[in-house]
Amino acid sequence: MTTFTLQLRVKQSEGALVRVLGVTRRRRFDLLHLTANATEDGNFLDIKMTVKADRAEHTLVRQIEKLEDVSRVEILGPTKTEHARAI
């Protein structure tokens, strides 16, 4: 299981945040934390989100990068990898 944090800047447009969250869910990444703030000029939304999945982070990052309204994607900090434990 991999946990990592993404910092995104997206254009303030119809459904921009929903699009990012939709891709995250469809690509089977679980959301652990999310903040979203409009930039001062109101033109963009800065999104910081922490997700976990048993898939490689690039499989999400590249899908988010494809969204028309996304202008920047960065992976913040080191990726945390845990081995699955039996419950």
Added chain:
Amino acid sequence: MKGAQFLVKALEREGVEIIFGYPGGAIMPVYDALLDSKIRHILVRHEQAAALAADGYARATGRVGVCMATSGPGATNLVTGIANAYMDSVPVVAITGQVATSLMGTDAFQEVDIFGITLPVVKHSFLVNTAAELPRIVHEAFRIARSGRPGPVLIDLPKDIANTIADFEFHDVTETSAAPELHDPSIARAIELMRESRSPVVYAGGGIGMAGALAEFRKFIDATRIPVVATLKGLGSIPTTHELALGMMGMHGTKAANHAVQACDLLICVGARFDDRATGRLNAFAPHAKVIHLDVDPAEVSKLRRADVPLIGNLRATLSALACPLDIEPWRRECLAAKETHAWDYDAPGSEVYAPGFLKTLSDRAGKHCIVASDVGQHQMWVAQHFHFNNPAQHLSSGGLGTMGFGLPAAIGAQFAFPDACVINVSGDGSIMMNLQELATLRRYDLPVKIVLFDNRALGMVRQWQELFHDKRYSEVDLSDNPDFVRVAESMGIPSFRVENRRDVSSAIDRLLAEPGPVLAHVLIHQEANVWPIVGPGKSNSEMLDEVAR
């Protein structure tokens, strides 16, 4: 000028010549404006068919297909067609009417959040919130639909915006979509892998045709002389009769194609995405191969299979850079010998019509420029296996979504694009019923689409799986109460005839092709006819099942 009038003028400016659609309350201003336009509107009988016809038009021409529907159920009926275009990367712009902005969010009559509903199945979408946005949105929609990896774009237009009178100006800003630049060290590394390889295979996908890279691809194959396997959408990237074409790979692929992939030491994937139907069990797919992956979409590279050399960018440039002669003669001979050993055998027992043989004969007689729009199921795989294609745009098939009911509307779209072409819809008794109403569209516009309806009185592919993988526990696959398709077709003004015996196939095909207008051949086949070979679910492509004795 009203918003709706501007929309229609902007569509004209984008080069739109034809729209497939169905009117209704919220889209009425646009239909009113269409009366004064040179754009031809094609009235289908169900909105799903409008989206699928636009998809078929786009696949056959490479241009953006356009469909239109009203709000609510009109819009939701488009969704399957939009998803179909999304899964196969087809450039389509779908325009939906929406209730007035003042009513949005109030559960108004025929209000549905089509923007939200379609989010997972569009490349992008727009809700027009103000009239001022309309010029930019229309222009952007077309740019996005056709750029990079193509896909469907939705424009949801509220009725009050459509009726707003304003001074609209065309949005003529030309944005260049920056294709990633070729990375020279990667090209050099790819050529190094190609030269080291003793047994390379090219895995050709739908991206080749969509990128307009057929010429470059063929030069690349001519130079390297690497054997080629194709996905469903990649068929025709080189003519299927080409010496080096080993046929389709995957679940219903040829033995020559699957064996070559499983044995190869280098797999050069061109515009394909390692779909599960193509790869079989992924961790057993091409187990000895290094991978060079060429694609315009970075998200597809190393998504399912790690690429040793990713080559992201326009296929035309990449393929040209990779064309070089290789020393692989023993491997080529091995592949060509396997192709000969496993060539199709059309000498099947029995007197009933043998669908693969029917299609082979039809392909031989229909000419090398005919367009085939297939539905989904066993007949779809038989078309892929036995029809010859010189170009992927001749083979319209719902690959990713697998949409039963795709074939007839797609054939309609293709026939409008090429009025003089021979367009054939191959369907099944399950699939045809999904958009049967479009026979009325064929009649209305007198489109000379030739329909071959294979009828096994069953949902054949599901029945085949239940036979092979569910211990013959047949669940809801019986269609023995089908209507009389000949009478149904005739009632809609489509000449029709039945073919019941193999000895009648030759004359039936002559009759089908000689008919000047639309025609439906109702072809009865054995209820238990199966598609062979088959790779079972979860199995490796090395484990192909042959026909089993009953």
